[in-house]
Amino acid sequence: MSVPIRNHDIAELRRLDLAHHLPAQADHRLIASLGGSRIITRAEGSTIYDGEGNAILDGMAGLWCVNVGYGREELAKAAYEQMLELPYYNTFFRTATPPTVKLATRIASKMGGHLSHVFFNSSGSEAVDTVFRLARHYWKLKGEPQRRIFISRWNAYHGSTVAGVSLGGMKAMHAQGDLPVPGVEHVMQPYLFGEAFGENPDAFAARAAQAIEDKILEVGPENVAAFIGEPVQGAGGVIIPPEGYWP
Structure with a gap:
């Protein structure tokens, strides 16, 4: 889709970025030393363009969410038509x-x-928080209110809210808020290269899966509300578990 290219004042945008904008999961001091964030101005297909005119292959699809690419005219039209008819109403x-x-x-x-x-929900973090509350409420309604423990994995990412960070397994994020909250346990991640380089993949898959059962037995099966795990650990490094892990 052909769209007009706006004549942005990139230097002013970078100055304002430093003055007023706090970016997500970033070292603000480092960004300041660089003179401000890289300003992304437009995108088409799988390519994004910055204010200096550099074309960059967006291998991460935005933040894993622009799966169909940028500049899809049919999506823009559908959004436009819906905005005119009914942009929002709650449930x-x-x-x-x-x-x-x-x-x-x-x-x-x-x-x-x-x-x-x-x-x-409006975001993954919000969805995870909802699941956290919903699973505990489910067991309470079933007459098993002691089922409150969630089992997750180290180096997992499940969002940046209090519950999301707690369920995630990133220790640097835990340190920012005295997290995780009570009732969250973590086990090893199924990362063969990082955890057990050279080990037989089948044996490692079985060992990583066994860690979940071992944790269930440790805390008591009657106390476990749920296990949460990314099919592929995205923010942790695009970690794909060995073939036998999920079965």
Whole structure:
């Protein structure tokens, strides 16, 4: 899609960035020493462009979420039409909107089995917080309120809220808020290269999976609410578990 290129004042944007903007998960002192953030001005397909005109391959798809690429005219038109018709309404008051119902139906049709309902959130962190509360409430309703322990993995990333950071396994983030909160336990990550370079992949997969069962037995199966794990550890380094781990 051809769009006009705006004539941004990049130097002024970098100055204002330092003066007013706190970027996510970044060393602000380092950014200041560089004169401000790199200003990304536009994108097309899988390529982003900065204010100096450099073309950069966006191998991370934004932050893993621009899966269909940039500049998709059909998406821009659909968003424009929906914004004119109904840009927003909530679901708090026994209300729903056509896109909400239709998208939930489409997602449910792809999940199969008993996963037939979808609860929408604005971010992954918010979704994880919801799951954290929901799982504990579920066990309380089932008459097992002692099931409060979540088992996660070291070096996992599940968001930047209090519950998300607690469930994640990044120690530097734990140190920022005296986390994790009580009731969260961590086990080894299934990272063959980093944890056991040279070990037989099948043996390592079994050992990493066994660590979860060992933790369940340690804390008591009757006390466990859930295990949480990224299929692929994204922020941890795009860590793909050995083939036998998830089965």
